[in-house]
Amino acid sequence: MPPFKRLFVANxxxxxxRIVRACERLGIESxxxxxxxxxxxxxxxxxxxxxxxxxxxxxxxxxxAEAVVAAAVGTGCEAIHPGYGxxxxxxxxxxLCAQAGLVFVGPSPESIEAMGDKITALKLAEQAxxxxxxxxxxxxxxxxxxRAADRIGYPVMLKASAGGGGRGMRLVRSARExxxxxxxAAAEAxxxxxxxxxxxxxxxxxxxxxxxxxxxxxxxxxxxxxERDCSTQRRHQKLIEEAPSPAIDGDLRRRLCEAALxxxxxxxxxxxxxxxxxxxxxxREAYFLEMNTRIQVEHPVTEMVTGHDLVAQQxxxxxxxxxxFTQQDVRxxxxxxxxxxxxxxxxxxxxxxxxxxxxxxxPAGDDVRVDSHCFAGCRIPPFYDSLLAKVIVRGASRAAxxxxxxxxxxxxxxxxxxxxxxxxxxxxxxxxxxxxxxHTRWVDEMAAETRVTATVSA
Amino acid sequence: xxxxxxxxxxxxxxxxxxxHLDQIEVVYGGFxxxxxxxxxxxxxxxxxxxxxxxPQSLAPxxxxxxxxxxxxxxxxxxxxxxxxxxxxxxRAPSPGAPSFVEVGQxxxxxxxVCLIEVMKLFNSIKAGVDxxxxxxxxxxxxxxxxxxxxxxxxxxx
Numbered sequence: 037m038p039p040f041k042r043l044f045v046a047n048x049x050x051x052x053x054r055i056v057r058a059c060e061r062l063g064i065e066s067x068x069x070x071x072x073x074x075x076x077x078x079x080x081x082x083x084x085x086x087x088x089x090x091x092x093x094x095x096x097x098x099x100x101a102e103a104v105v106a107a108a109v110g111t112g113c114e115a116i117h118p119g120y121g122x123x124x125x126x127x128x129x130x131x132l133c134a135q136a137g138l139v140f141v142g143p144s145p146e147s148i149e150a151m152g153d154k155i156t157a158l159k160l161a162e163q164a165x166x167x168x169x170x171x172x173x174x175x176x177x178x179x180x181x182x183r184a185a186d187r188i189g190y191p192v193m194l195k196a197s198a199g200g201g202g203r204g205m206r207l208v209r210s211a212r213e214x215x216x217x218x219x220x221a222a223a224e225a226x227x228x229x230x231x232x233x234x235x236x237x238x239x240x241x242x243x244x245x246x247x248x249x250x251x252x253x254x255x256x257x258x259x260x261x262x263e264r265d266c267s268t269q270r271r272h273q274k275l276i277e278e279a280p281s282p283a284i285d286g287d288l289r290r291r292l293c294e295a296a297l298x299x300x301x302x303x304x305x306x307x308x309x310x311x312x313x314x315x316x317x318x319x320r321e322a323y324f325l326e327m328n329t330r331i332q333v334e335h336p337v338t339e340m341v342t343g344h345d346l347v348a349q350q351x352x353x354x355x356x357x358x359x360x361f362t363q364q365d366v367r368x369x370x371x372x373x374x375x376x377x378x379x380x381x382x383x384x385x386x387x388x389x390x391x392x393x394x395x396x397x398x399p400a401g402d403d404v405r406v407d408s409h410c411f412a413g414c415r416i417p418p419f420y421d422s423l424l425a426k427v428i429v430r431g432a433s434r435a436a437x438x439x440x441x442x443x444x445x446x447x448x449x450x451x452x453x454x455x456x457x458x459x460x461x462x463x464x465x466x467x468x469x470x471x472x473x474x475h476t477r478w479v480d481e482m483a484a485e486t487r488v489t490a491t492v493s494a
Numbered sequence: 495x496x497x498x499x500x501x502x503x504x505x506x507x508x509x510x511x512x513x514h515l516d517q518i519e520v521v522y523g524g525f526x527x528x529x530x531x532x533x534x535x536x537x538x539x540x541x542x543x544x545x546x547x548x549p550q551s552l553a554p555x556x557x558x559x560x561x562x563x564x565x566x567x568x569x570x571x572x573x574x575x576x577x578x579x580x581x582x583x584x585r586a587p588s589p590g591a592p593s594f595v596e597v598g599q600x601x602x603x604x605x606x607v608c609l610i611e612v613m614k615l616f617n618s619i620k621a622g623v624d625x626x627x628x629x630x631x632x633x634x635x636x637x638x639x640x641x642x643x644x645x646x647x648x649x650x651x
Contacts, residue, residue: 072640088640
C-alpha cells in the first residue's frame with residue numbers, strides 16, 4: 037500500500053524530478069507546482085500533473101507558502117515534499133501545511149525551528165554531549181566580543197545565528213579588526229535574515245567538512261548512514277562530495293556517527309537530516325557545526341554506497357511507516373563521488389550563465405548516475421540557481437572512483453551554456469585531490485594563486 | 495526589468511515618428527506590444543505565451559503532460575481576463591448569490607467579474623476593459639492556475 041495517493045512537489049529542477057521518480061517507485065501520483073517559467077520542465081512532463089503556482093520570480097511562486105498550500109489542497113494532494121532550499125526549512129510553512137490538513141514530508145516544525153537557530157542548535161548539541169567548535173554564546177557588544185576573542189584566541193570567525201551560506205560571516209585575525217567586522221557582519225546578517233544576532237567561533241585554518249546522514253521515524257528509530265566529505269567548496273558552496281571520507285579513521289567515524297545519533301534522538305528527530313561537523317586536520321578533532329533538517333543536494337552519494345533510497349524513505353516515514361531497514365542493514369559498499377555541474381563559467385569567476393542547451397549528452401554506464409532536469413533544447417532561466425546536473429559515480433576504491441568520474445565527465449557533452457565540467461576535471465586530476473589534501477578553502481586559495489601567476493606572467 | 499509607462503510612451507513616440515511603418519511589434523521580456531497605424535488604431539499589451547520547444551524523444555509516454563493552458567482563440571477585439579494568482583475561482587460573492595457576470599453581460603473596466611481565493615483571502619478580479627462578456631472559461635469553486643484565462647470580454651461587441 038502506498039503511504040499516500042497523491043503528493044505535491046513544492047520544488048523545481050533536478051530535485052523535483054528526483055521526488056517525482058520516488059513517487060513513481062512508491063505508486064504515488066505526483067503533482068508538481070511550477071512557476072510560469074517552468075511550465076515545460078522535465079519535472080512537469082514526468083509528473084502525473086502539474087499546476088502553475090505563480091510568476092517566474094521565486095518570491096511570487098516557489099517561496100509563496102499560501103499559493104503552494106492552496107495548489108496542493110486544490111489538486112487533492114495529501115502530502116507535500118519541499119525538496120531542498122525554498123520552503124524546505126521554514127517552520128511556518130510546515131505549520132501551514134498541517135493547518136491545511138497536508139502532511140509535510142520532513143521533521144516537525146519544532147525540530148526545524150530549533151535547528152534553524154544556530155545558537156539554539158549549538159545548545160542542543162552541547163546537551164547531547166556533541167562537542168562544538170570552541171566559541172561563544174550571543175555576542176552582545178564590542179566589549180563582549182573582545183573578551184570572547186581573547187578567551188578563544190585569534191583568529192576567530194563571527195557568524196550569524198540565523199545564518200547560512202556564508203552570509204553574516206567575518207574572519208577576524210586580530211583585535212584591531214574586530215570592531216569593524218562586528219558591525220559589518222551584524223548589518224549583513226540583519227539584511228539577509230532579518231536578525232543581526234552574532235556568535236563567535238575559533239577559526240580553523242585547515243578544515244574538512246564532514247557530515248553524517250541520519251534518518252528517524254515516528255516510532256523512535258534513529259539510524260545513521262555514514263558520512264559524506266564535502267571539503268571541495270568554493271566560497272562555502274559545495275562542489276564535490278564523497279563517501280566515505282578519505283580524511284578520518286574508523287574511530288573518529290564511529291564517534292561522529294554516535295554524536296549525530298545522540299543529537300537526533302535528543303531533538304526527537306523524524307525524517308532525513310544531516311549533522312555537519314568541521315574536522316580540524318591540525319589537531320585531528322571534529323566539532324559540531326549545524327544540523328540541516330532537509331534532504332540535501334548531495335544525498336545520492338550516500339544512496340550509492342548504501343543502496344538505500346532516502347527520498348522514498350522520507351515519504352514512507354511521513355506516511356507513518358517505520359524506517360524499512362535496521363542499523364545492521366546499513367553497509368558502506370565501495371566509494372562514491374558526486375560532482376555538481378553548474379551553468380557557470382569557471383574562467384569568469386564562476387559567473388552564472390543562463391541560456392538554452394543546444395547539446396545535452398550526459399554520461400551513462402555501470403555505477404554512473406546523473407540526477408538532472410535538463411534535456412537538449414531546454415532553457416536555463418535566470419531566476420533560479422545554476423545547478424544543471426549532479427554526476428555521481430561509484431567504484432571499489434577511491435582511486436578507481438576518481439578515474440571513473442574523470443571518464444564520465446570527459447564524456448559529458450554540453451553546448452549552449454558554459455559549465456563547470458572543466459573545473460571539475462582539473463580538481464579530479466590534481467595531486468591534492470587524489471592525495472586527499474583538499475580543505476574547505478583550497479579552491480579559493482588555488483583561484484587566488486592562479487590569478488597571481490596569471491598577473492605575473494602577463 | 496519591466497517596461498514603465500514612460501518607456502511605452504517613448505516607444506510609441508518613436509513609432510509615431512516613423513511614418514514609413516504601418517505596424518510594429520515589440521517583444522521585451524514578458525511584454526508584447528503590438529501597434530497598428532491607420533483604420534482603427536489598436537494597441538494591446540499582453541503576456542507572451544510560454545515557449546514549447548522540447549524534443550519529441552523526451553516527451554513522456556503517458557498522456558498526462560505539463561500544465562498546458564487551453565488557450566482560447568481570441569476573436570477580433572476580444573480580451574482575456576487572466577488569473578493574476580493561483581487560487582479557487584468564484585463567480586459569485588457568496589454561495590447562492592447571483593454571479594458577478596453572465597455571458598452577454600456588458601461590463602465596465604473596474605467592474606468585479608470574479609473572485610480568487612487563496613487561503614481564505616478573497617481577491618476581486620476586475621474586467622480591465624469596457625465590453626461584453628463572451629465566454630466564461632473557468633469553473634466555479636475550482637482551482638485556477640496562475641495566468642489561466644478566466645473570462646473573455648469583447649471590446650467591439
